[in-house]
Amino acid sequence: MLKAVIFDDEYIVLQGLQMMIDWSKYGIELVGTAANGTDALTLFEESQPDIVFSDIRMPGMDGLQVIEKILSISPETICIVFSGFNEFEYVKKALKLGVADYLEKPITITMIDDAIQKIIEKISIQKNISSIQSKWEDSRVELLEKATLDLLLLGEEAIPKWCKSFGSVEEYVLGVTVLAHSNEYFVLQEHSSYKPVQVRNGTEYLLVVFHFQGEMEDFWGQLLSRPEQTGIFLGSGRTYKHLADAKKSYKEALQALRYGKFMDEAGWTRFEDIGENPQISVNLSDQEEAIIFSMRTGDKARLKNQLDTFIKQIEGSRFGPEVLEREILKIIYLGMEVAKEVREDIVKINDADFLPHVEIRTIHSKEKMYKWFREQMETIMDWSLEARQDLKHGAVEKACKFIKENYYRDLTLQEVSDLVGMNSTYFSLLFKEEMGQSYIKYLTQIRMDQAKKLLQEGQKVGEVSTKVGYHTYRHFSELFKKYVGVKPGQYRDSF
Template identity: 85%
Template sequence: MLKAVLFDDEYIVLQGLQMMIDWSHYGIELVGTATNGTEALTLFKETQPDIVFTDIRMPGMDGLQVIEKILTAAPETICIVFSGFNEFEYVKKAIKLGVADYLEKPITIPIMEDAIKRIIEKINHQKSIASIQLKWEDSRVELLEKAILDLIMLGEEAIPRWRENFGNEAEQVVGVTVFALSRKSSFLQNHTSYKVIQVQSGMEHLLVVFHFQLECEELFEQLVSIPEKLSIAIGSGRTYKSLGDAKKSYKEAFQALRYGQFMDESAWTRFEDIGENPQISVNLSDQEEAIIFSMRTGDKDGLENQLDTFIKQIEGSRFGPEVLEREILKIIYLGMEVAKEVREDIVKLNNADFLPHVEIRTIHSKEKMYNWFREQMETIMDWSLEARQEIKHGAVEKACKFIKENYFRDLTLQEVSEFVGMNSTYFSLLFKEEMGQSYIKYLTQFRMDQAKKLLQEGQKVGEVSAKVGYHTYRHFSELFKKYVGVKPGQYRDSF
């Protein structure tokens, strides 16, 4: 129900309009009356009505002053003024202020009821327009989200539809990055250098960032300063200049999220921080990705479950013998590549007697083939875990020494992994297992410790930033505050 108030210094007018008009018949509740401007303004603040009926002439503060203050505070309020025949100048001013209608005195019941009907029609018309606009806006947002989902799923072929729905800014886009979230959140805010669109596909929560310029410190600052209280895990894919590569960034984002959650990383994990294996295709199925994940994380029970799921899938597809053999061998050789990530020269995998493609031809029943398949995968997993235990401590110790000697330059996960002779993805997992924290956190913490020593000596913040491996002052400053609790300049001044 709409709320209305009446302001007039004539008591008889107020009483008459209150008593003689059936306000509820029009869906209106008369919530109060006032006889002067000061009371009127107080009543308006208390009741926040939708409609104001007011006389122009009132003691203390006239109706025009009241209307001006009301429309400044709540411009959506509908105001109707009462005026005498000789008050045309006042009426003109009232119209300029934005009143919806004016009624000449004496105010009769029919005049008042006609005015109320016009107001109701106007309100209904405004609601109708607002509803249409809202539906149109919802439809436009829905179409844009659908176009973006198509872009990250299909790539190149979805670009024309994306351009059509993205609007004029599409021509300014120079890159795209996909972020996968552990739960729905809109922590990233739009900026002049990028636009963020939130989309959802089933249970997957995504933020897709369209860059208007590739170098963007503001985006990085938002990511590194995500409050711990949000309790959200984020995985980011790489930034690609070609929109057709959005699907690569999407797949990478979920890999980063998955590994980040496994390593108990709250906040942000980049795909660059977990690495990739160029020997393994980027176009793997979700099931194949899950098998790889179980092997890399040393989860034997998880591997058994994933193998069971894989067998059910291929059993349901009713493959012929040749296709069945090919699908099983694909997984076995995929498992071998994952095992070699620990150490390329795993002797048992390179043994001339390990010939799964020969052995599988000697098996002539599906049940035996499935059992053999499980045995092969479990054997590869055992070899991988054995090699992992043999090299883990030495590789991580060697890596830590290398980090301490080179922390002051742009030190990537790939470079450290190559130095210890290990695949970057496996190295990042082993590092976490051995050190209790991820490689990037270890490197950052070591850099912050060195920065504190230099700041305690009174060195300039910009110089310290460069000396500990950060070439962007703002980047260093945000990270320092996150790790230490205060800005680097404040920390230095405290000494």
């Protein structure tokens, strides 16, 4: 039901309109009256009516001032003014303000009935227009989401369709970053420097961010502060200049999310902080990636389950002997590459007697081939776990010492991994296992502790930012507030 109010300083007018008009007949509830401008504004703020009837002349604040304030607060409110015979200049001003109609006094029931009929018709038209606009907007958003998902899945061939859906501003897109997250309600605040598009692919929740500026401080600032506070796991792929590379960022974001969940660290995990193996293709199937993940995390039970799933998949595909051999050997050699991430010179894998491509040719039944395949993968996993135990403590200890001595530099995961002679992906998992936190959080904590010491000495925030390894003041400020609870300037001033 619509709500209406009446403002007039004449008691007879207020009483007459309340008693003599059947408001409910029009689906309207009269929620209040006021006899002066001040009371009128108070009543409006409390009742939030859809329709306002107001006299132009009232004591204190006149009707035009009241209507001007109402329309500035709520432009969609329908206002109708009462005017005297000699008040046409006031009426013209009222019409400029945006009133829907004016009624010349003395007011009659017929005049009010006619005015209400016009109002009802106008509101009906407005609702129809709003409904059409809403449906059109929903359709446009749906088309953009579909085109964006195609961009992630198909790459180059999906760009023309995506450009049509994104609109004329697509020419201003300077880069694209894909985020994968664990909660369908996670959103990024809108900003002039980027546009996020929410996409879902099955059980995957994705945000595809299109950047309009080379500088992305506002974007990174949101990722630093928001997900961990709400218990959300968030993985980000790298930012690419070309739209066709959104497909790469998508794969990377999923990997980062998977590792973030495994490490059980809510918040933001960057693909750059889990590393990659250039010997392993980024275009692996989901099942192949799941097998690799099981091996990297040292989860033997999970590996057995993933191998069973893989065998069911290839069994259902009814491959011939040659294709079957090729698919199985591909997984074995992927497993070997993962094992080498622990230590490149794992002797048993490099042994001349380890020749799976020769052994597989001596097997002449599928059941025996599957049994042999499981044995090979479990053997590779055992080699990896054995080397892992031998290396873990010494490698992490060496890395921690190096980080403490070089925290002020632009220190990357790759540099630290190279120092200890490990693949960066494997090292990031090993570090978490040994230290109880990720490499990047360990580095950040050391930097924040040193920053607190320098700020306590009264040093300038900009100088401290550079001294602890951050060349962007805003990035440092966001991180400091996240770890310490206050901004660096406030922390310094407290000492």
